Amino acid sequence: MSQQTSVLYDVPGPRQRRITLISSLVAGVVLLLGAYFLIYQPLDDKGQFSMELWGPLVDPSNENFSLVWDRIGLGFKNTLTAAALAIVASLVVGTLLAVLRIQLKSLTRRRFTGLATPLAYLLRGLSLLLSAVTRVCVEVFRGLPVVLTIFFVARGFPEFGVSFDNLWYLVIGLTVYNSVVIAEILRSGMEGLPGGQAEAAAAIGLSPAQTTRMILLPQAFRIMLPALISQLVVVLKDTSLGFIISYEETLNIGKQIIGVLGNPIQVYVVIAVLFIAVNYSLSKLAQYLQRRLARGRKTAGIPALNPPPAALMSQAEGAGGN
Amino acid sequence: MNVLIDKFDVFAGGFWLTLQICVLAAIGALILGAVVAVLRISPVPPLRAVGTGYVNVFRNMPLTVVMFFAAFGLPALGSNADFLRIPGVDALFTRLGTDLPYFRFALIALVLYTAAFVCEALRSGVNAVPAGQAEAARSIGLTFGQNLRYVVLPQSWKASVVPLGSVIIAMIKNSALAGFFGVVGDLSATADQLTGAEGYAFIPVAIGISIGYLIMTVPLGALLDRIEKRQAVAR
Numbered sequence: 299m300s301q302q303t304s305v306l307y308d309v310p311g312p313r314q315r316r317i318t319l320i321s322s323l324v325a326g327v328v329l330l331l332g333a334y335f336l337i338y339q340p341l342d343d344k345g346q347f348s349m350e351l352w353g354p355l356v357d358p359s360n361e362n363f364s365l366v367w368d369r370i371g372l373g374f375k376n377t378l379t380a381a382a383l384a385i386v387a388s389l390v391v392g393t394l395l396a397v398l399r400i401q402l403k404s405l406t407r408r409r410f411t412g413l414a415t416p417l418a419y420l421l422r423g424l425s426l427l428l429s430a431v432t433r434v435c436v437e438v439f440r441g442l443p444v445v446l447t448i449f450f451v452a453r454g455f456p457e458f459g460v461s462f463d464n465l466w467y468l469v470i471g472l473t474v475y476n477s478v479v480i481a482e483i484l485r486s487g488m489e490g491l492p493g494g495q496a497e498a499a500a501a502i503g504l505s506p507a508q509t510t511r512m513i514l515l516p517q518a519f520r521i522m523l524p525a526l527i528s529q530l531v532v533v534l535k536d537t538s539l540g541f542i543i544s545y546e547e548t549l550n551i552g553k554q555i556i557g558v559l560g561n562p563i564q565v566y567v568v569i570a571v572l573f574i575a576v577n578y579s580l581s582k583l584a585q586y587l588q589r590r591l592a593r594g595r596k597t598a599g600i601p602a603l604n605p606p607p608a609a610l611m612s613q614a615e616g617a618g619g620n
Numbered sequence: 621m622n623v624l625i626d627k628f629d630v631f632a633g634g635f636w637l638t639l640q641i642c643v644l645a646a647i648g649a650l651i652l653g654a655v656v657a658v659l660r661i662s663p664v665p666p667l668r669a670v671g672t673g674y675v676n677v678f679r680n681m682p683l684t685v686v687m688f689f690a691a692f693g694l695p696a697l698g699s700n701a702d703f704l705r706i707p708g709v710d711a712l713f714t715r716l717g718t719d720l721p722y723f724r725f726a727l728i729a730l731v732l733y734t735a736a737f738v739c740e741a742l743r744s745g746v747n748a749v750p751a752g753q754a755e756a757a758r759s760i761g762l763t764f765g766q767n768l769r770y771v772v773l774p775q776s777w778k779a780s781v782v783p784l785g786s787v788i789i790a791m792i793k794n795s796a797l798a799g800f801f802g803v804v805g806d807l808s809a810t811a812d813q814l815t816g817a818e819g820y821a822f823i824p825v826a827i828g829i830s831i832g833y834l835i836m837t838v839p840l841g842a843l844l845d846r847i848e849k850r851q852a853v854a855r
Contacts, residue, residue, distance in 0.1 A: 443796035
């Protein structure tokens with residue numbers, strides 16, 4: 299990235315270096331002053347730095363310390379449980395959905411020659427209908443906010459006499475949304491592959507299903523790996539929506555702690571740091587993989603693959619979810 | 621299904637309020653995101669660090685945490701976000717001016733969170749401009765500012781429309797969270813109110829609410845698809 303942006307300006311000469319240094323110093327001083335007067339002082343004025351508020355979170359000798367961290371640990375464990383289940387479920391459902399949509403699409407192009415004409419028309423109509431139905435489902439579930447999916451699952455299921463633990467409402471809600479997104483990522487990955495891949499598979503006599511399973515899907519997973527990992531970050535972030543159905547994840551526990559200790563800013567800072575640490579490392583992993591894959595592709599000598607559509611990539615980069 | 625007809629004004633009101641939140645938050649996020657993007661590509665290291673820090677913090681934090689910060693942290697600091705009551709704007713968007721601060725808190729949270737993604741979308745546009753363009757501009761002696769203004773930004777604008785659009789779609793969906801943080805009467809709060817307290821049947825309410833969001837997200841997504849296809853052909 300730094301390589302890319304530095305194209306905008308020349309390698310600095312002595313004068314430019316001096317200007318940069320001076321403006322860096324000025325900017326640094328202005329930023330420090332701004333941080334002091336706009337952030338530190340208002341917080342200090344309200345006594346937000348007192349040990350009374352921070353103690354239970356950072357001071358091991360505080361009587362509440364172990365209690366608070368036990369609770370936060372439990373919340374974090376619950377967050378990870380929900381995230382892991384949702385990730386596995388949405389990967390499985392998403393893969394199936396992507397394969398289904400690809401298969402249906404190739405089915406709509408088939409003419410069913412050799413069958414009786416009415417039967418051929420019926421099959422053709424059916425495949426068109428199914429293809430349209432899956433398309434509409436994808437559009438609808440992708441267009442709905444995740445919060446509402448979770449909310450609808452939690453409100454809707456009990457109405458029909460099916461009730462689970464809160465964990466499962468959260469997992470189902472997250473899966474409904476994310477499996478659709480993952481399906482779209484994988485589908486565009488498969489469609490972005492060079493046409494020769496599928497043609498070669500057909501030439502050696504593989505059936506369309508075999509082609510998808512053995513040729514297209516593995517490659518789609520590989521190109522789309524960074525996008526998939528970014529989507530997993532989204533799932534992890536979205537588990538925090540569990541608070542609306544009072545699932546005991548990190549944020550909900552934080553709310554309980556605040557209810558007892560009355561230190562909202564401090565608790566949220568700690569929770570935010572936890573989330574940022576985990577998600578930041580995951581995004582770094584995605585970046586690392588992207589670089590490695592880009593390198594591997596060049597050496598493997600596979601002709602340039604179409605880049606995945608920008609819309610999908612950026613959606614997968616975390617703007618898609620919560 | 622009667623609820624859809626009986627309570628049509630409630631659904632319409634919820635849609636209207638959600639739309640207001642989205643418009644205001646989109647404007648705010650585009651402005652703030654552009655500022656952060658400028659920071660991130662500027663040649664001054666401390667400013668770049670601030671931009672990078674901002675993006676990393678807000679991109680990796682759940683929106684829920686940002687919302688909690690805004691809705692419970694700001695009051696703890698004694699602020700009720702009065703500075704958002706810009707004269708003129710609050711006459712147009714009446715909810716800005718009313719005494720209920722949650723509308724403003726939700727706006728702050730949405731703007732802060734979305735700006736990080738807007739910044740990344742804009743920057744991806746800048747990165748999409750072939751390096752040779754910027755190099756050519758430098759070789760004919762354009763300064764950093766001229767380079768950006770005449771060569772890089774006009775081209776990057778085209779490349780960043782589609783990612784920006786998907787950021788805005790995501791923001792529209794994210795705005796649903798506001799209803800669970802005290803904003804009364806937007807679409808998601810309406811869903812809660814009608815199925816919970818007023819005891820209406822679940823499915824029609826869910827359909828009505830879903831239509832409200834789909835009206836905003838699906839056409840925008842279709843538009844983006846078309847733009848992207850056209851760009852792909854042009855390239």
